[in-house]
Amino acid sequence: MRGLSDKSLKRLNSKKGIKLFLTEENMTTAKAVRIVNHEVRLKRLQEELIQLQHWVKRNNEKVVVIFEGRDAAGKGGAIRRITQHLNPREFRVVALPKPTEEEKGEWYFQRYINQLPREGKIVFFDRSWYNRAVVEPVNGFCTQEEYNIFMNQVNDFERMIIESGIRLVKFYFSITKIEQAKRFREIKASPIKKWKFSTVDQKAQRLWDKYTGYKTTMFDKTNTELAPWIIVKANRKSKARLEAIKHLLNIIPYNHQEIDSYYH
Template sequence: MGGNRRAIMDEQDKAERTLSARIEAEIADSFDEELEMEMDDGRLERLLDGRDRDGDAGLLDRQVYFKELFRLQRELIKLQDWVVNTKAKVVVIFEGRDAAGKGGVIKRITQRLNPRVVRVVALPAPSERERSQWYFQRYVPHLPAGGEIVLFDRSWYNRAGVERVMGFCTESDLEEFFRTVPEFEKMLVRSGITLIKYWFSISDDEQHLRFEMRIHDPIKQWKLSPMDLESRRRWEDYTKAKEAMLEHTHIPEARWWVVEADDKKRARLNCIHHLLSQMPYQEVPRAPVALPERVYHPDYSRAPVPDDLYVPEIY
């Protein structure tokens, strides 16, 4: 009897160790998602000049970055739960020059969140029909309902930026935009939406470097459109447009926040930390979760799956 009992305990202990190892492997795999993106960023820089800029003085240490990023992502999950629980409505706008890092921080915000709660809106150029509508009309359907967070990867501020610089709107259109935006955003806030606006600021030299990296990297060349290249030529025009935009649309109800973005890692951490600080979220208590017992039917047998239905196991 004693031997049988020890054997059973050994089997249970082995099963627990196996389960623990699998859980650790899953956690490591989850962290690898972020590592893959970081390695990709570094690969671009090494392609360009053969050195690892993470070793440069002044750039954020990789270990510190990962530690803080994962901590902040846990807080984002708490924020998500709070938004769902309180039926809060949140809009976050990300604006900035091309290659300023808006997409990178959006990826890190959404990486571990529920896409049914937190969604990204990145609208293409307006259609002929949309150009004949009230300017804000195509953005309104994407605003959040209760319990949702919407991240705008560029927004209605296209009119104050690319449309103005590239001549896609008239001076009259621009004047009406500046007259309307404060009222429009005040209406959003009065309706219960929390509106947060970020401008990602990079230097002339840094944008030049990031464009060069995209040119030399076939995996990311698709990110360079003719419009991006033209925006590089019109750097000063974009600067003037940005200054006018901030002057006309920085209002108490929906102020702008500038993110220094020459260092991508610092920009991501600073932006996420600040976003969390703007919300009065609290951890929502969760009921303990227990897996139900698996139901077994003695008459059930799994039907065979034809071999030609399987994806070939190349790896």
């Protein structure tokens, strides 16, 4: 095929490449090359994630990775790619439901403290304590006083858990309003995904600007030197997933290979 490198041709002639043309409608050569190249890069990065997990276990490290972002930003998909080949006994994914009546009477951070990792473990939060920074006030799920208390305490809370030996990584997946609307349409049209479309999602577009205001305040007050935010541009899901993995591999000081080489 004209214009393709030997490497790209070899990948197109693999089982994965051939399957794309057999199973996907309107598959083009350019799109197939892009997909197989992405799969190769993802696999290599996932191999490094296994090494990272070994390092965490071997050195009794404790790692917390939180994923925040607007509804349909791709947080869950990124977590699934990160954890796909990890040892399930050595990590947990936490996606807490709304608090019970008993939990509402507790210190806000208590239910999250109960989920923090033991030595040698990694915990991934699919939304975290930052619910109270954006989602809850936007949707009226907390009072102004509760929001103010959270904003006054969160930096100290993170400082305490970091000083206790936890490595904290904070991701924010950023998408545009147009992209969010497009993903909502796809979710509602899918028989296997439409259950994901919640009452909160229904109001997300209408409340877009209000979300933006609280998000901006969150960044201003909680993007600290000790616990900075990593903003991942997520309009392209595949690229966002690779970027998140690459950031994670570069932040955690395990004995890793040169990650940048995986983009070539």
